[in-house]
Amino acid sequence: MSTFGLDNSQNIEKNQSRFHKTRNIWLKYEEKIILAIGIILIAGISFEAGFLQGEKNKKEPVVINKTADSTECAANETANTASANQPTEQSPAQNTTVTETKNCPYVASKNSNKYHLASCQFATKIKPENKVCFSSAEEAQKRGFQGAKCCIK
Numbered sequence: 702m703s704t705f706g707l708d709n710s711q712n713i714e715k716n717q718s719r720f721h722k723t724r725n726i727w728l729k730y731e732e733k734i735i736l737a738i739g740i741i742l743i744a745g746i747s748f749e750a751g752f753l754q755g756e757k758n759k760k761e762p763v764v765i766n767k768t769a770d771s772t773e774c775a776a777n778e779t780a781n782t783a784s785a786n787q788p789t790e791q792s793p794a795q796n797t798t799v800t801e802t803k804n805c806p807y808v809a810s811k812n813s814n815k816y817h818l819a820s821c822q823f824a825t826k827i828k829p830e831n832k833v834c835f836s837s838a839e840e841a842q843k844r845g846f847q848g849a850k851c852c853i854k
Contacts, residue, residue: 805834809846816841821852 727734809816810827816835817824835841838848 805836807835807838807841809833809835809841814846815849816846816853817849818852821849823849823851 806819807816808819808824808827809832811831811833816833816838833844833846835844835846838853841848
């Protein structure tokens with residue numbers, strides 16, 4: 702015989718032995734292999750279905766633009782905002798406080814350590830009974846108040 706014939710017969714025997722090994726493994730673990738393949742297929746289909754559902758419901762993201770200064774002011778004045786949302790009736794004493802605010806350019810709350818310009822949105826939320834009036838920024842600083850970053854630069 703030729704060398705080609707020997708090599709070919711050896712390859713056939715190796716292929717048959719591989720086939721028998723693979724067949725034995727398949728017969729021994731058939732149920733577990735099928736179960737593993739089934740789980741992988743179900744997971745893949747579920748992932749794809751969820752992804753497609755997410756793409757279908759995709760919406761424009763909500764973007765909130767706020768400057769850093771206004772967030773610091775809002776954090777410092779949270780106590781005053783909760784009380785400012787409650788409707789109250791104005792008495793004559795409160796009307797005089799409004800006129801006093803026109804005479805004082807800087808205001809602060811007794812409950813805070815920040816002072817604001819009288820025109821600042823957070824200054825308008827300070828309760829009249831908690832409002833402290835200053836004629837200058839230096840006066841407010843002497844009394845231990847710091848300028849609010851939202852309106853005092």
